Amino acid sequence: MQLVYRSKADAFEVIYDRHADAAYSLAYRICAQRALAEDVVQEAFLSLWRSRARYERDRGSVRTWLLGIVHNRSIDALRRRAVRDRGIVHDEGLQERVAAPERTDLDVARREEAREIRDALDELPDEQSRVIELAYFGGMTHVQIASMLDTPVGTVKGRMRLGLAKMRMALGDPAEVVQ
Amino acid sequence: MSVGDSHIDRDLCGDNAAPYVLGALTEHEHEAFRLHLESCAVCREEVAALQVVASALPAVAPQLSAGPELKRRVMASVYEDVGRSEAEEPALSVRSKRGSKLAWLQWRPLLASGALAAAAVVVAVLAIVSGGGGGAGTRVIRAEVTPPHASASLRVSGGHAQLDISGMPQTPAQRVYEVWIKRSGGPQPTDALFTVTAKGDATVGVPGSLHGVTVVMVTTEPLGGSKVPTSSPVIVARLS
Numbered sequence: 306m307q308l309v310y311r312s313k314a315d316a317f318e319v320i321y322d323r324h325a326d327a328a329y330s331l332a333y334r335i336c337a338q339r340a341l342a343e344d345v346v347q348e349a350f351l352s353l354w355r356s357r358a359r360y361e362r363d364r365g366s367v368r369t370w371l372l373g374i375v376h377n378r379s380i381d382a383l384r385r386r387a388v389r390d391r392g393i394v395h396d397e398g399l400q401e402r403v404a405a406p407e408r409t410d411l412d413v414a415r416r417e418e419a420r421e422i423r424d425a426l427d428e429l430p431d432e433q434s435r436v437i438e439l440a441y442f443g444g445m446t447h448v449q450i451a452s453m454l455d456t457p458v459g460t461v462k463g464r465m466r467l468g469l470a471k472m473r474m475a476l477g478d479p480a481e482v483v484q
Numbered sequence: 485m486s487v488g489d490s491h492i493d494r495d496l497c498g499d500n501a502a503p504y505v506l507g508a509l510t511e512h513e514h515e516a517f518r519l520h521l522e523s524c525a526v527c528r529e530e531v532a533a534l535q536v537v538a539s540a541l542p543a544v545a546p547q548l549s550a551g552p553e554l555k556r557r558v559m560a561s562v563y564e565d566v567g568r569s570e571a572e573e574p575a576l577s578v579r580s581k582r583g584s585k586l587a588w589l590q591w592r593p594l595l596a597s598g599a600l601a602a603a604a605v606v607v608a609v610l611a612i613v614s615g616g617g618g619g620a621g622t623r624v625i626r627a628e629v630t631p632p633h634a635s636a637s638l639r640v641s642g643g644h645a646q647l648d649i650s651g652m653p654q655t656p657a658q659r660v661y662e663v664w665i666k667r668s669g670g671p672q673p674t675d676a677l678f679t680v681t682a683k684g685d686a687t688v689g690v691p692g693s694l695h696g697v698t699v700v701m702v703t704t705e706p707l708g709g710s711k712v713p714t715s716s717p718v719i720v721a722r723l724s
Contacts, residue, residue: 313566314559314562314563314566317562318559318562321555321558321559322555325550325554325555326547326548326549326550327542327543327547328550329548329549329550329554330542330545330546330547330548331542331545333545333548334544334545334546343550343551343554343557346550346554346558347554347557347558347561350558351558351561351562354561354562354565355565369539372539372542373539375542376507376542377507380507415543416547416675416691418543419543419544419547422540422541422543422544423543423544426541426544437506437541440503440506440507440508441506441507441508441538441541442541442544442545444507445508446503446508446509446510447503447508447509448510450508459499461503462499462500462502462503463499465502465503465506465508466499466501466502466534468502469502469505469506469534469537469538470533470534472537472540473533473534473536473537476537476540
């Protein structure tokens with residue numbers, strides 16, 4: 306039984322090596338703080354490790370599952386911080402990006418796929434890409450976005466839907482692209 | 485039915501599928517819409533269609549490297565869990581105390597269906613490392629390095645290359661190192677942007693194939709990299 310536990314741990318380490326950079330990149334993009342992003346990634350991987358029995362292959366790849374956890378926890382962390390630090394401006398993002406560790410194991414194919422997805426987002430009208438980015442990476446609710454842009458809530462939702470639908474058309478089936 | 489169809493009664497369903505997959509509903513709205521999905525096939529279909537795009541969005545984030553310290557933290561917790569699980573099953577214990585991964589390494593060969601299988605893995609790994617099996621071997625090229633006390637080498641294997649760097653100075657504020665490749669024309673930028681550790685070390689993959697590449701070099705550039713070099717190379721590795 307011990308060997309089984311440890312073989313699972315070794316297999317998990319392979320999963321970590323394969324997806325840690327993507328997880329950290331997403332967390333950092335949302336949190337803009339290295340320490341917070343690292344905490345989020347650590348929590349997400351441990352959640353993955355401890356709930357691995359619940360993973361259902363039919364519901365997507367491990368990567369998709371993991372990045373979903375990272376996204377949710379990053380947004381939670383961002384919103385908690387927003388409440389706690391209301392009025393405090395965090396300006397360490399740029400500095401920490403400079404200090405980020407070196408990149409290793411560059412995956413050319415995945416980078417090409419990432420470029421396609423970025424292009425699909427960039428090709429959207431500004432008002433559509435903006436609401437998608439504010440929601441997904443900024444952790445803002447549609448109500449907050451509507452208020453910030455001084456735009457009706459229904460318009461914001463419509464822009465999100467149209468933007469995502471156009472990206473889907475542009476990418477074919479991105480679920481297959483990024484696995 | 486496509487996600488762009490206009491005849492869906494979005495008012496009835498709240499047009500919430502897109503904000504739902506983007507995580508942009510409030511907690512209360514999210515829960516209400518989740519319940520709504522159980523009874524609304526139209527919204528379920530729309531969520532499924534939009535979810536694949538939302539799941540692709542992480543790729544848009546600039547790709548950074550998770551540091552080794554983070555891996556150490558995560559794996560330490562994992563092996564703590566393993567230790568606890570083992571402790572809970574003393575009757576099946578092979579050894580009374582095994583807390584470290586090092587101890588596990590002594591047992592790992594037994595995991596395979598037999599020693600032969602383990603040996604086959606070892607042979608395969610050795611073949612890859614040594615470049616055996618008919619493939620090109622690994623070539624290590626010592627690079628010319630400008631900063632004193634720094635060194636760099638280019639490890640070329642299977643048409644791809646990796647820069648191993650040590651003793652390099654930290655980049656100035658708001659700047660990063662950028663890897664360039666030269667074929668017949670001028671330097672071409674790559675996506676490989678990096679900083680070095682506190683000791684000045686870095687291991688950086690050179691993106692893409694080395695076909696036709698004569699020089700791999702590194703310059704310091706503004707954050708986000710440059711399309712053409714804005715400073716003199718600090719590392720130059722010549723392949724020919």
